[in-house]
Amino acid sequence: MEQLNPSDLKAILHSKRANIYYLEHARVMQKDGRVLYLTEAKNENQYWNIPIANTTVVMLGTGTSITQAAMRMLASAGVLVGFCGGGGTPLFMGCEIEWMTPQSEYRPTEYMQGWMQFWFDDQKRLEVAKQFQLSRIEFIRKIWDKDRDLKAEGFYLDDLDIQNALNGFEKKIPNLNKVGDLLLAEAATTKQLYKIAATRTGSKDFSRNPEQGDLANDFLNHGNYLAYGLAATTLWVLGIPHGFAVMHGKTRRGALVFDVADLIKDAVVLPYAFICAKEKMTEQEFRQQVLQKFTEHRAA
The missing domain is CATH 3.100.10.20 (CRISPR-associated endonuclease Cas1, N-terminal domain)
Known part of the structure; x- marks a missing residue:
């Protein structure tokens, strides 16, 4: 041999x-x-x-x-x-x-060196943070427009509430001058998306609380960790240290992981957490569903 x-x-x-x-x-x-x-x-x-x-x-x-x-x-x-x-x-x-x-x-060192060329400049770092958010919106549009399973649950990209949430955030981004303001606008948009998903799946009185213990919150926690794992692995392969964040707190060792995970969380994890909770799936079934969608939509 x-x-x-x-x-x-x-x-x-x-x-x-x-x-x-x-x-x-x-x-x-x-x-x-x-x-x-x-x-x-x-x-x-x-x-x-x-x-x-x-x-x-x-x-x-x-x-x-x-x-x-x-x-x-x-x-x-x-x-x-x-x-x-x-x-x-x-x-x-x-x-x-x-x-x-x-x-x-x-x-290879080009990814790390390219990242560090802008990272120490506050203005350039803010521009990259804005680009992250625009990419996040674009990924939501792409997935929600073509995913048949989401459409079957009533997630249609041209619905007024979805359009208002995504377009409203997109229009705000160029006018924001601080990372803190960008984080607030992002949080407000995610809250709108929670409401949209809760409405589509009949989850009355939903509120996002990681400690709540209901299925939707548990699945959001679980799915977010899957996204963190994917983001951490991606950065690790590229050789970019996890501490060089553009959005989340620069004092957190894994902050860039959260930034990258945010690119895919709202598009995939958020709607399927509500859908799987409505269908009373097990943790393992939810996990397989999310991993399948990550693969299908080339989230990595």
Whole structure:
């Protein structure tokens, strides 16, 4: 069998790679020049190949281990490896995560350097924050206009209340001169979207409270953490430290994660939290629904 040299597997750019793996109760190892993970079934052990040349991230959850040889091959192919909390969600407020980045003096730096060119200029940082919000509005329009499941639940982009919420926010953005004012306008718009989703799904008297304990609030919490995990992984791959935020508090270590997650939260997590709550789905069913929509709409 021909041995593969991991250093020959860097042709696929990280932005073009197809795979993110989350593993539980598995052992990752190197065998015959390939990286495999082993799962224990009742009567036999099963091996599964990880195509490292086309993989961006391997996230190791509960009950996982990895051999030194596998780690060496993954690093050589530029794959990022992280130990994470249960469920594959990097919990910035629940548990400590240990991220490991392949150490290579040839690892691309253009994203980090490009980010830092504007970050220390308050005005440029405000302009990027505004661009984030415009992109957020555009993503909502794109998803709500083409998602058939949302239309089936009454989410039509040309409805007056949806138009008022998105257009009103879009018109305010150019005239805002402080990040604080932008945050207030963003919060007001999200509140309008909560009301829209609650109306469409018949959720009477809904109020956003992470501690409330009702299904809609629980699903919003869960879905937001999925978005945080996706945002954290994206920034990690690009090599941009999570502390260099443009919107959220610059004293928070993971603030940029929240900024990036906001680009997709309202478009996908918000409506489906209400829809799945109306249908009395389980946490696992909701999770699968959101992950499916992230994939379908290329949220990463």
